[in-house]
Amino acid sequence: MRFAAVVVGFVASILLTFPSLADVSSLLDRADKIRSSDFSGFEALITEIEQSDETLTPQQMHLYNLLKGYQLTFTGKVDEAIALYQSIENSNASDTFKLRALSSLVNNYAVKRDFYLGAKAINRLFDLREKVQDETALESSYLVVAIFYNQAQQFSLGLNVAKQLLERDVSNRTQCFARHVKVEAEFELVKILSDYQYAKQSIEFCKKHNEVLVASIIIATMAESLTNEGRITESLNLLQDAEKDTLASQYPPIIGVFYALIGKNYLLLDQPDLAKSYGLKAYNTIQNFGMSIALVKSLEVLYKATEAQGDYPQTISYLKLYNEAEKAYLDDKKTRSLSFQQAKYEKIEKDNTIVILDKQNALLRTQAELADEQSRNNRLALTLAITLLILLFLWLYRSRKIQTKLRKLAETDELTGISNRHYFNDRAQRIIEQAQQQKQPVSFVLFDLDHFKKVNDTYGHQTGDWALRKSVLEAKTVCRSIDLIGRMGGEEFGIILPGCSVDEAVKVAEICRVAIERIDTGETEHKFKITASFGVSDASLCGYSLERLFAGADTALYDSKENGRNRVYRYNTSKPSLTPT
Numbered sequence: 001m002r003f004a005a006v007v008v009g010f011v012a013s014i015l016l017t018f019p020s021l022a023d024v025s026s027l028l029d030r031a032d033k034i035r036s037s038d039f040s041g042f043e044a045l046i047t048e049i050e051q052s053d054e055t056l057t058p059q060q061m062h063l064y065n066l067l068k069g070y071q072l073t074f075t076g077k078v079d080e081a082i083a084l085y086q087s088i089e090n091s092n093a094s095d096t097f098k099l100r101a102l103s104s105l106v107n108n109y110a111v112k113r114d115f116y117l118g119a120k121a122i123n124r125l126f127d128l129r130e131k132v133q134d135e136t137a138l139e140s141s142y143l144v145v146a147i148f149y150n151q152a153q154q155f156s157l158g159l160n161v162a163k164q165l166l167e168r169d170v171s172n173r174t175q176c177f178a179r180h181v182k183v184e185a186e187f188e189l190v191k192i193l194s195d196y197q198y199a200k201q202s203i204e205f206c207k208k209h210n211e212v213l214v215a216s217i218i219i220a221t222m223a224e225s226l227t228n229e230g231r232i233t234e235s236l237n238l239l240q241d242a243e244k245d246t247l248a249s250q251y252p253p254i255i256g257v258f259y260a261l262i263g264k265n266y267l268l269l270d271q272p273d274l275a276k277s278y279g280l281k282a283y284n285t286i287q288n289f290g291m292s293i294a295l296v297k298s299l300e301v302l303y304k305a306t307e308a309q310g311d312y313p314q315t316i317s318y319l320k321l322y323n324e325a326e327k328a329y330l331d332d333k334k335t336r337s338l339s340f341q342q343a344k345y346e347k348i349e350k351d352n353t354i355v356i357l358d359k360q361n362a363l364l365r366t367q368a369e370l371a372d373e374q375s376r377n378n379r380l381a382l383t384l385a386i387t388l389l390i391l392l393f394l395w396l397y398r399s400r401k402i403q404t405k406l407r408k409l410a411e412t413d414e415l416t417g418i419s420n421r422h423y424f425n426d427r428a429q430r431i432i433e434q435a436q437q438q439k440q441p442v443s444f445v446l447f448d449l450d451h452f453k454k455v456n457d458t459y460g461h462q463t464g465d466w467a468l469r470k471s472v473l474e475a476k477t478v479c480r481s482i483d484l485i486g487r488m489g490g491e492e493f494g495i496i497l498p499g500c501s502v503d504e505a506v507k508v509a510e511i512c513r514v515a516i517e518r519i520d521t522g523e524t525e526h527k528f529k530i531t532a533s534f535g536v537s538d539a540s541l542c543g544y545s546l547e548r549l550f551a552g553a554d555t556a557l558y559d560s561k562e563n564g565r566n567r568v569y570r571y572n573t574s575k576p577s578l579t580p581t
């Protein structure tokens with residue numbers, strides 16, 4: 001309690017006046033610098049800022065709010081200060097500003113003795129500290145936490161943070177305060193200091209850097225430790241040497257402790273009168289300051305001194321007051337510790353919940369990743385299957401094409417593009433069978449180019465090939481789609497005409513003969529005549545047999561050749577069916 005107020009309230013008494021400053025920004029910076037060393041100057045600057053016409057930027061507004069909060073705390077408006085700091089914490093201020101606000105919040109909760117909310121603010125402060133680089137804000141946050149821990153009776157924690165702070169390159173003021181926290185924590189843990197040398201150095205350090213009040217507090221701690229060890233005279237000397245400085249601080253809680261400790265030492269030296277006078281000094285200093293350890297100590301000295309003096313009525317009244325003050329003090333101590341523990345366990349519970357949630361999230365993430373992986377695998381498998389299918393399809397298509405090509409090659413006469421004899425026979429056989437089943441007529445025309453050897457011999461083999469292709473083309477033009485034309489070999493061709501009687505077939509043959517006869521050979525650059533001789537048979541004459549139809553047509557063709565060529569003969573007659581035009 002005594003120290004929380006010191007942190008926010010200790011100021012130098014020198015009042016500085018400032019010349020009118022150029023802009024709000026420099027006013028804010030100056031106010032920030034002098035706030036703990038010159039409170040009056042600081043307040044003057046705050047008033048100047050408030051009266052300025054300048055509009056504050058958001059950053060300047062955050063700094064102004066921080067400083068305003070400091071002013072509110074110092075003037076006892078702790079609740080208002082807390083509300084302001086909370087608004088900074090929840091604003092869009094930078095992390096450094098937020099850390100400063102949180103440090104001040106912790107400090108204000110300590111002043112308010114609300115150790116539960118203070119401990120909760122410390123948890124938020126720890127989270128934020130990771131993100132802040134500003135050394136001054138960090139240093140100040142460590143110091144506030146260290147002091148808060150001691151206030152909350154968590155001396156091991158206070159000692160730890162003070163040690164961390166002393167390892168850093170901190171300001172002299174912070175070092176002095178951290179040294180005090182360390183000495184106090186060590187003392188409170190075992191009630192006897194182990195290192196008086198360190199305590200002495202700390203007193204000297206703080207005095208050297210004008211932190212006289214903090215030096216007095218360390219002196220009080222050291223003196224109490226000496227008293228506890230039975231080193232009464234040393235304790236008394238230490239306290240009396242520092243009495244003047246301590247009185248100059250005008251800070252009742254520490255003056256009260258000093259007097260009470262001197263009184264206690266006199267008690268132990270069997271000097272109850274002196275003990276009582278210091279006990280009274282202590283009591284008078286502290287009695288209106290509220291509950292404090294100084295009050296408890298002063299009443300203890302008073303009831304023991306009056307008891308030693310034999311003034312029992314006084315002893316009873318002091319003892320009554322002592323019991324009340326001690327009970328209140330112990331209750332307060334217990335409450336501080338419990339409040340802190342409650343916040344601590346709530347944090348542990350929250351952290352555990354976060355750990356569980358994190359684990360659940362990790363599990364969900366793993367499941368999602370697995371599902372993702374599975375769907376990726378499925379997609380991959382599908383793509384692979386589709387690719388394989390496409391490849392298979394392409395392969396089938398290609399092999400089908402090759403097969404078709406091969407089959408075509410096997411079925412087709414290369415030179416003319418019509419069916420070769422083998423394929424012609426196959427298909428003709430089926431057409432004839434079908435005609436027989438349907439009792440339909442079917443005819444067969446066989447034709448052979450005349451004196452073709454002479455064409456080859458006279459105009460060359462290539463011209464002969466041309467004549468063969470051209471004759472076939474002409475023959476095809478007279479054929480219907482259901483007719484089948486094929487090359488029987490050399491310059492001999494056959495046509496199967498399903499549904500045609502021999503008379504109709506003779507007419508078709510005649511048209512074909514005329515068409516071949518009319519071929520213009522000009523494009524070969526040779527002028528010659530192409531003619532062909534025809535023999536026609538049909539199923540009514542030869543029966544439904546390819547062999548017999550062929551033989552019949554061949555006989556007629558022979559007759560045609562024998563009787564002058566370039567004519568159409570039908571089987572079984574001795575005269576030509578039609579004469580050449």
Ligand SMILES: Nc1nc2c(ncn2[C@@H]2O[C@H](COP(=O)(O)OP(=O)(O)OP(=O)(O)O)[C@@H](O)[C@H]2O)c(=O)[nH]1
Nearest residue numbers: 448449450451452453454456461462464465490491
């Ligand atoms: N240019 C060419 N000539 C062929 C082809 N196949 C057969 N020949 C020729 O056709 C000619 C057939 O001659 P021949 O059997 O004596 O019959 P022709 O000369 O037509 O006499 P006739 O049939 O009695 O009118 C031969 O000279 C063969 O070499 C071919 O694919 N191309």
